Amino acid sequence: MAEGPALPPVVARMWGRDPVSRHGPRPSLSLEGITAAAIGIADAEGLAGVRMSSVARSMGVATMSLYRYVGSKEELLVAMADAAAPDPPEPEGTGWRDHLTVWTRAHRDFLLDRPWLLHITRFAPPMGPRSLLWLDRGLAALDGTGLGAGERMNVVSTLTGYAVSHAGLALGAGGPEPPGEEEAAGLAEYGAILTEVLDPETYPALAAAVGEDAFGDGDEWIDDGDFGFGLGLLLDGVEALIAARRTARS
Amino acid sequence: MAEGPALPPVVARMWGRDPVSRHGPRPSLSLEGITAAAIGIADAEGLAGVRMSSVARSMGVATMSLYRYVGSKEELLVAMADAAAPDPPEPEGTGWRDHLTVWTRAHRDFLLDRPWLLHITRFAPPMGPRSLLWLDRGLAALDGTGLGAGERMNVVSTLTGYAVSHAGLALGAGGPEPPGEEEAAGLAEYGAILTEVLDPETYPALAAAVGEDAFGDGDEWIDDGDFGFGLGLLLDGVEALIAARRTARS
DNA sequence: ATGTACTCTGTACGTCGTACAGTGTATTAA
DNA sequence: TTAATACACTGTACGACGTACAGAGTACAT
Numbered sequence: 211m212a213e214g215p216a217l218p219p220v221v222a223r224m225w226g227r228d229p230v231s232r233h234g235p236r237p238s239l240s241l242e243g244i245t246a247a248a249i250g251i252a253d254a255e256g257l258a259g260v261r262m263s264s265v266a267r268s269m270g271v272a273t274m275s276l277y278r279y280v281g282s283k284e285e286l287l288v289a290m291a292d293a294a295a296p297d298p299p300e301p302e303g304t305g306w307r308d309h310l311t312v313w314t315r316a317h318r319d320f321l322l323d324r325p326w327l328l329h330i331t332r333f334a335p336p337m338g339p340r341s342l343l344w345l346d347r348g349l350a351a352l353d354g355t356g357l358g359a360g361e362r363m364n365v366v367s368t369l370t371g372y373a374v375s376h377a378g379l380a381l382g383a384g385g386p387e388p389p390g391e392e393e394a395a396g397l398a399e400y401g402a403i404l405t406e407v408l409d410p411e412t413y414p415a416l417a418a419a420v421g422e423d424a425f426g427d428g429d430e431w432i433d434d435g436d437f438g439f440g441l442g443l444l445l446d447g448v449e450a451l452i453a454a455r456r457t458a459r460s
Numbered sequence: 461m462a463e464g465p466a467l468p469p470v471v472a473r474m475w476g477r478d479p480v481s482r483h484g485p486r487p488s489l490s491l492e493g494i495t496a497a498a499i500g501i502a503d504a505e506g507l508a509g510v511r512m513s514s515v516a517r518s519m520g521v522a523t524m525s526l527y528r529y530v531g532s533k534e535e536l537l538v539a540m541a542d543a544a545a546p547d548p549p550e551p552e553g554t555g556w557r558d559h560l561t562v563w564t565r566a567h568r569d570f571l572l573d574r575p576w577l578l579h580i581t582r583f584a585p586p587m588g589p590r591s592l593l594w595l596d597r598g599l600a601a602l603d604g605t606g607l608g609a610g611e612r613m614n615v616v617s618t619l620t621g622y623a624v625s626h627a628g629l630a631l632g633a634g635g636p637e638p639p640g641e642e643e644a645a646g647l648a649e650y651g652a653i654l655t656e657v658l659d660p661e662t663y664p665a666l667a668a669a670v671g672e673d674a675f676g677d678g679d680e681w682i683d684d685g686d687f688g689f690g691l692g693l694l695l696d697g698v699e700a701l702i703a704a705r706r707t708a709r710s
Numbered sequence: 711a712t713g714t715a716c717t718c719t720g721t722a723c724g725t726c727g728t729a730c731a732g733t734g735t736a737t738t739a740a
Numbered sequence: 741t742t743a744a745t746a747c748a749c750t751g752t753a754c755g756a757c758g759t760a761c762a763g764a765g766t767a768c769a770t
Binding site: 232233234235236261262263273274277282283 | 758
């Protein structure tokens with residue numbers, strides 16, 4: 211078990227791999243504490259409230275002290291994104307489909323709880339303990355289905371993407387906006403704006419959909435039913451795949 | 461056709477609704493020109509290169525001149541996000557499934573072409589002419605399938621989300637990073653880091669997947685085949701839905 | 711006691727968005 | 741023609757924020 215590839219510093223600390231030092235004063239802070247403080251601020255004021263200075267103030271230390279624990283604000287955001295995830299739901303003995311349904315919905319739900327999570331652009335693959343716990347539980351749901359490792363990974367990635375997209379849509383259409391913006395309006399107003407602006411010649415299908423009141427009363431487009439709807443589509447696909455693997459294997 | 465809801469100012473200008481003024485010098489700039497310049501910079505240097513000052517310099521005007529056309533940098537980014545989309549693919553007489561396949565893939569492709577698009581957080585529903593054109597063409601693919609307006613909208617939203625997620629994954633796992641970061645490593649290194657850090661007790665399913673080399677050689681996880689794979693799952697689901705609507709209607 | 715490594719702090723700088731006041735210009739009204 | 745007006749553009753300046761850097765204090769090792 212060679213010392214493998216060097217972990218990115220924050221990642222190392224997220225996993226508790228602090229370099230233990232023998233000299234000097236004991237550290238009075240911790241990465242967990244700092245991320246917790248930052249998360250508290252983000253919950254209360256949104257991401258815009260998270261400044262190195264505000265986080266430090268909320269912990270009663272000087273701004274620069276934080277830099278003993280994080281290399282940059284960017285790193286702090288990464289740590290926040292990981293730490294902010296709750297425990298993933300545990301399977302209840304039901305089948306893979308129910309489990310993944312619950313899992314995906316729980317995923318979306320905690321994104322809705324902390325809208326600022328969506329604003330932390332994390333295109334790097336997840337490496338924190340809590341993100342990976344979610345990944346693990348998602349994969350676990352597919353144990354015994356006969357899917358290969360790559361396929362399971364694919365399915366779970368797709369479901370994660372689905373949860374993220376839907377959370378984003380739902381927030382864009384009514385949730386609180388982080389930059390304190392004037393709230394771009396609900397869906398009804400959205401439809402109204404569209405009708406004002408759309409030329410049915412160039413946007414025939416869209417104009418028709420708006421005409422059919424595709425998002426009329428504000429609940430018809432992005433509500434929980436719609437979430438289940440799309441999720442159902444996906445899981446139907448997975449189900450077909452599993453069936454195909456079963457017959458191919460028999 | 462009353463003057464409906466007031467359009468957000470940039471939106472109005474994106475649609476060419478400039479307030480024509482009778483006094484003073486003719487404007488020497490235009491929103492299109494500014495967004496084009498900004499897009500050029502973003503393509504060349506990434507989003508970080510897009511500063512009000514750099515955009516203005518590239519147009520040979522003073523920084524503050526831009527503020528006659530955009531209310532803020534934020535608005536400029538919104539305009540960029542819309543203008544950066546290419547023309548959506550036109551249907552070729554094939555069925556809805558082929559059309560949506562091409563459409564979704566084209567969507568992902570232009571996100572890969574302009575990685576910075578993913579970093580413009582746009583949780584507001586799309587309102588620009590080009591975004592709506594994509595939406596329209598997606599909906600058009602479902603004409604004649606018997607799906608309702610809400611259902612069509614849902615399907616297309618889901619596919620959009622899928623394209624975005626996959627582009628994000630693909631970029632996170634090998635593409636160029638905007639903040640000039642050291643490129644968090646390819647997938648192989650990702651797997652290596654995971655094995656170093658994972659405790660098989662707490663992450664059984666994930667450890668197993670890594671053991672099966674779920675992302676071993678760097679092509680097995682997020683490549684074009686995987687894109688088609690997940691997309692296939694989704695479209696299978698849509699197909700089932702269409703079939704259900706057909707029988708219900710007969 | 712002395713050295714050393716480490717934690718924490720204060721100051722200062724650079725970057726960037728943008729508020730504001732000013733200058734010139736084309737159109738309208740007199 | 742002249743004066744008034746509305747508008748396009750510019751220069752300066754300020755405030756916010758991230759963070760580099762150079763100490764100052766502190767616990768352990770010798």
